[in-house]
Amino acid sequence: MTSLLILSKYAETYQQEVEAAHLPSLQILLPGDSAAGSAEIALGEPTLLCRALPTLPRLKWAQATWAGIEPLLDPALRRDYTLTNARGVFGGLMSEYVFGYLLARERKIFEREQAQRKQRWDASLTGTLCSKRLGLLGVGSIGAAVARTAHFFGMTVFGYTRASEAEKEIERYFHPPLQAHLTEFASELDYLVSVLPNTPQTQQTVNAELLAALPARAVFVNVGRGSAVDESALMRALETGALSGAVLDVTGQEPLPAQSPLWNAKNLLLTFHTSAPSFPREIAQLFIENYRRYQAGDVLRYEVNFSEGY
């Protein structure tokens, strides 16, 4: 018998979904259970997993329900278990978010609503995504989905990535160090989209130099992690008109403190880390698939490399 401890705000849904899969030799435990401390597998939110880690001496595998697993990277915590995160399920949601905001801008969705309120027949021309250029910081599974959607709408995509060059929808690839190719990468972008995770290598990738290399018409969208952005430099670029807009789903501090100047920054929209929710039903399927691999002794999908941080 293999024991699974579920540590989640949505524990009930996870339990139902896992039970419905009738997985062989699996016993489900919840935090109150007397046997909880003997669990071999844990499934849950990284914020809950990290607190439980010291109480789970037999843990061999933890499946995080999020993509971001920063809480589990604390150097004080154990790393003698296999950590897998949620991947492959967010690309579609992230694309909907990114293109929702890109289209809102091109089609003047806010401006038309204002015009309607003033009973003004605003037939001014709209823009189009077709033929515009999108720069992508990070080309993992989420970046690839964003690139495919951009391509579908007739955009060209430049991709900045540490390694992979696998996506045919990306017209040009750039590799670190980014500062060596800033002008080539950034000077003709209409949109810059970051899907970068929080790792030592990605800190403040979007800095004053990169922002200065963008044309003034450009809009920045961050669906990765706030740590990849120098927020002061971003606000300055927006204030001076060096950048025409920004949409931040993520920020350095979350929730954003009441006194943060980001709340009222010029031409900046905040969306409170909602771009790609982990729907328990979807994440449960990912766990179920991985559990079958675990039982069969196969390599698990989406294993996190602790030293790389994703």
Added chain:
Amino acid sequence: MTSLLILSKYAETYQQEVEAAHLPSLQILLPGDSAAGSAEIALGEPTLLCRALPTLPRLKWAQATWAGIEPLLDPALRRDYTLTNARGVFGGLMSEYVFGYLLARERKIFEREQAQRKQRWDASLTGTLCSKRLGLLGVGSIGAAVARTAHFFGMTVFGYTRASEAEKEIERYFHPPLQAHLTEFASELDYLVSVLPNTPQTQQTVNAELLAALPARAVFVNVGRGSAVDESALMRALETGALSGAVLDVTGQEPLPAQSPLWNAKNLLLTFHTSAPSFPREIAQLFIENYRRYQAGDVLRYEVNFSEGY
């Protein structure tokens, strides 16, 4: 020598584009020219073409720069010439418009902006287009483009059309009379999108019966013609909550009169006939291609059938 009369707000751009193509045996005329009345071909906006028609006895072909050619359908006007309209260029723009508004709704783009203004961290869940159902009224080239985009986002599409069943992205087709299949077509739709032109057959297709057959969660988007909608029935459905929203790019009267109740109708967005502008550069290419066919004696593309009205 063949003479072409350009009748357009953007005559200068059209002239430049046509000249740049170096078409053989073509003389370009503008309204002030003494030879204007002898033109064999006319290119321009239907509102200008219809006024010029009686003054062009030698006209053999008119290329409209719009999709909608209602002004030229006036029974008092000649029909002894070939009329072609603009098609095949609006699908991408229309899709951007439709999906801009669909994503704005799913991703709560207006609500999040309100939350930001109130400095409220609104992390409420968003919706997704994936697995939702879109009903399409009209499946020509624009409808097909909307269907492809819906399919790209993981939606299922039901299509209502007089004839064609050519699009593989459409899961189920429905044919007139619509009232014979109202429940099957409408009862599970999340979005109803009309791209219907203004013809005798399409008048008030979106009537009280169709609106009543939609679930209360549904949103109606009109990028076709206003005449396809019973606007009073639409406002009643919005007022009573029988329908949760509407986005109208087109209305029965345009521009909308100041006293129209549509300006302030509940959960209704107006966008002032901006969904798919005729960009002169694009339309000029379409004319150039058709002129080459004309010279070669080939059938022109996008010929309008006067009795069908499109």
